[in-house]
Amino acid sequence: xxxxxxxxxxGDSTRERILKAAMLRFSAHSYEETGLRDVAADVGxxxxxxxxCFGSKEKLFLEAVRAAARPERxxxxxxxxxxxxxxxxxxxxxxxxxxxxxxxxxxSFSSPAASxxxxxxxxxxxxxxxxxxxxxxxxxxxxxxxxxxxxxxxLRDVVRADPLLGQDEGELQEIIVQTIEELMNxxxxxxxxxxxxxxxxxxxx
Amino acid sequence: xxxxxxxxxxGDSTRERILKAAMLRFSAHSYEETGLRDVAADVGxxxxxxxxCFGSKEKLFLEAVRAAARPERxxxxxxxxxxxxxxxxxxxxxxxxxxxxxxxxxxSFSSPAASxxxxxxxxxxxxxxxxxxxxxxxxxxxxxxxxxxxxxxxLRDVVRADPLLGQDEGELQEIIVQTIEELMNxxxxxxxxxxxxxxxxxxxx
DNA sequence: AACTATTGTCATCACCTGTTGACTTGACAC
DNA sequence: GTGTCAAGTCAACAGGTGATGACAATAGTT
Numbered sequence: 001x002x003x004x005x006x007x008x009x010x011g012d013s014t015r016e017r018i019l020k021a022a023m024l025r026f027s028a029h030s031y032e033e034t035g036l037r038d039v040a041a042d043v044g045x046x047x048x049x050x051x052x053c054f055g056s057k058e059k060l061f062l063e064a065v066r067a068a069a070r071p072e073r074x075x076x077x078x079x080x081x082x083x084x085x086x087x088x089x090x091x092x093x094x095x096x097x098x099x100x101x102x103x104x105x106x107x108s109f110s111s112p113a114a115s116x117x118x119x120x121x122x123x124x125x126x127x128x129x130x131x132x133x134x135x136x137x138x139x140x141x142x143x144x145x146x147x148x149x150x151x152x153x154x155l156r157d158v159v160r161a162d163p164l165l166g167q168d169e170g171e172l173q174e175i176i177v178q179t180i181e182e183l184m185n186x187x188x189x190x191x192x193x194x195x196x197x198x199x200x201x202x203x204x205x
Numbered sequence: 206x207x208x209x210x211x212x213x214x215x216g217d218s219t220r221e222r223i224l225k226a227a228m229l230r231f232s233a234h235s236y237e238e239t240g241l242r243d244v245a246a247d248v249g250x251x252x253x254x255x256x257x258c259f260g261s262k263e264k265l266f267l268e269a270v271r272a273a274a275r276p277e278r279x280x281x282x283x284x285x286x287x288x289x290x291x292x293x294x295x296x297x298x299x300x301x302x303x304x305x306x307x308x309x310x311x312x313s314f315s316s317p318a319a320s321x322x323x324x325x326x327x328x329x330x331x332x333x334x335x336x337x338x339x340x341x342x343x344x345x346x347x348x349x350x351x352x353x354x355x356x357x358x359x360l361r362d363v364v365r366a367d368p369l370l371g372q373d374e375g376e377l378q379e380i381i382v383q384t385i386e387e388l389m390n391x392x393x394x395x396x397x398x399x400x401x402x403x404x405x406x407x408x409x410x
Numbered sequence: 411a412a413c414t415a416t417t418g419t420c421a422t423c424a425c426c427t428g429t430t431g432a433c434t435t436g437a438c439a440c
Numbered sequence: 441g442t443g444t445c446a447a448g449t450c451a452a453c454a455g456g457t458g459a460t461g462a463c464a465a466t467a468g469t470t
Contacts, residue, residue, distance in 0.1 A: 014447080030315035032237045036428065046449050048430080057428065064271065109363055110235035110315035117362045127368065140377050143360060143368040144384070151356025155348060158314050159324045163348035172345050175391060180347070182387055186380060219417075235415050241458065256459065258417095 003098035004070060017043050023064045025105050027103035031061060031114040058113045065117050068104050069125035075133050082133060083180040086145070087173055090152055101125075106153040122146060137184050145183050152176060209275060222248050222253050232308035234317040236266060250379045270322050273309050274330035280311060280338050287338060288385040291350070295357055302387035306330075307370045311358040320381055327351060342389050350388050 005022045021042040025034045036057055040047040054060035071178075077085050092100055108114040122143075130142045156164040164172065211225045226247040229237045241262055245252040259265035282290050297305055310326075313319040327348075335347045361369040369377065 032235075032315060033317075035426080037426090047428090048450080049448055051429065052448090106314075106334075108315065109359055110237065110312065112238075115364050119366060122360070122364065122366055127366075139368040140373075141380065143366050144357060144380060145379075146366075147360045148353050148371070148384075149356070149357035150359065151352035151354070152349060154314055154355065154359075155327070155352045159320050159327065161324060161327055161332075161348050161351075163344040165351070168345075172349075175346060175349060175388070176392065179353075179384065179388055183380075183384055186383065240456080242456090252458090253420080253460080254418055262458065 002069065003092050003094060005095070006097045006099065011148050012044060014043070014049075015053050016083045018045065018053055019060075022060050023068050023099060023104070024097065026061060026064050026108060027067070027068065027099040029107060031111045033045055036060075040161035058117070060115060061108070062117045065104055065121050066125075068099060069101055069121050069127040071101075071129040074101060074126075075129040081135050082130075083177050083184065086180055087148060087176045090149060090156070090176065091169060091173055095181075098171060102149065103157075106150055106158055134184060141183055141186060145180055148176075148179060148183065208297050208305050209273065210276070210300070211302045211304065219248070219250060219254075220258050223250065223258055224265075224268055224272060227255075227265050228273050228304060228309070231266060231269050231300065231313060231376060232273065232304040234312060236313035236316045241265075263322070263346075266313070266319060267322045270309055270326050271330075273304060274306055274326050276306075276330040276334040276353075279306060279331075280334040284338050288382050288389065291354060292381045293384055295354060295361070295381065296374060296378055307358045308356065308362075311355055311363055339389060346388055346391060350385055353384060353388065 006023060012020070018039060022034075022039045024037055024040065036050050037047045039060075040050045043050070050060065051057070054063065055197060074085060074089060075082070089100055092098075094100065094103075105118055109118055125141060127142045130145065131137060131139065137187050150163065155161040212229060216223070223244060227239075227244045230244050230247065241255050242252045244265075247253045248255070255265065256262070259268065279290060280287070294305055294307060297303075299305065299308075307341040310323060314323065331351050332344060332347045335350065336342060336344065357369065377404060
């Protein structure tokens with residue numbers, strides 16, 4: 001289960017509770033939509049305090065992005081199952097206090113402030129770990145895997161495009177896994193013995 | 206050359222000039238970043254007038270999206286070259302007054318107002334035409350092609366992720382073409398005689 | 411010439427945003 | 441007690457937003 005469960009326990013410091021509330025807000029709304037006043041209200045604290053705790057809205061967002069990324073969660077499994085792991089991140093059901101690594105990313109790339117933060121996180125928390133896990137994959141291909149996941153996430157969860165929603169998720173997931181696999185294996189396939197990629201071994205229907 | 210060149214001729218009505226200025230603004234900045242005052246200033250007209258001309262900012266945005274989509278431009282070519290056409294849309298160099306269909310889309314998912322508009326445009330101006338052009342392709346796969354293009358566009362032009370920028374565009378483009386091709390042909394390949402997709406005949410380097 | 415839309419401008423409203431500085435409260439130390 | 445530092449509150453500022461309604465100018469029609 002790849003989500004991060006966010007518990008706003010009363011044992012946490014107020015700063016931590018603010019950060020967790022911000023993660024939840026940013027994962028459901030865009031950077032611009034999310035106001036410091038909203039976050040403050042969630043925690044039950046004065047808006048001025050959340051500002052003073054983090055220095056600025058952008059810094060709060062930055063901390064939220066980095067805390068939500070958690071690359072070790074996505075890239076600690078078997079290298080063979082990476083495509084499948086990444087794809088299932090897309091379809092993970094979100095409980096009340098759970099967010100996916102993707103969530104914040106797909107809501108907030110618009111604002112210049114946000115996209116600066118996201119660029120760094122993309123390289124350090126996704127492309128980097130992926131390259132380390134799969135040495136053969138080029139940076140380009142790793143970035144395209146991210147692009148595919150992000151695009152699918154946006155169309156599904158932000159735009160709520162019908163074909164990616166609801167019925168027959170199994171088939172959809174299978175297509176995505178296969179595409180990611182081909183995206184990652186592409187070079188190896190053309191240089192290897194056969195023109196065809198080896199059939200991905202997960203027939204998870 | 207798939208871009209739309211926007212000429213703000215003095216022959217156009219003021220309303221048309223406003224719309225074209227809005228298209229340019231929305232293609233370079235997000236929905237939230239773009240103010241009616243900016244658009245008005247570009248045209249040299251009072252901000253109140255652009256509001257009254259289109260009823261609301263959202264309606265102006267809607268018209269800009271629909272005017273920029275121009276599906277006939279993307280889907281009028283050879284069905285065999287569709288993947289290549291779509292991919293080259295990503296890499297089309299933008300002149301001063303040119304925008305790609307993608308541009309407005311990739312800037313402005315954030316706001317709820319914008320994403321409602323974009324959902325409709327996605328289905329009517331992309332998925333629909335693609336299905337008509339390639340009967341075998343499922344709605345899911347068509348939407349995933351859009352997701353891939355949008356994701357790549359965002360990472361490249363909004364986030365400006367390094368691996369998708371600058372050097373060796375030819376290789377990048379080839380990977381994208383192949384991925385789109387596989388995305389569209391996936392079903393046919395598994396049901397057809399051979400396991401391998403026919404090699405895409407465009408060695409466009 | 412007089413009437414009438416259309417085209418466009420002006421000042422301004424109501425609202426919301428991140429940010430700031432001054433203040434209060436509480437706990438702990440000496 | 442008194443001094444000190446952190447935690448948190450309060451009211452307000454400065455700037456920007458889309459939206460309005462009242463007004464001016466222009467052009468076309470009869």
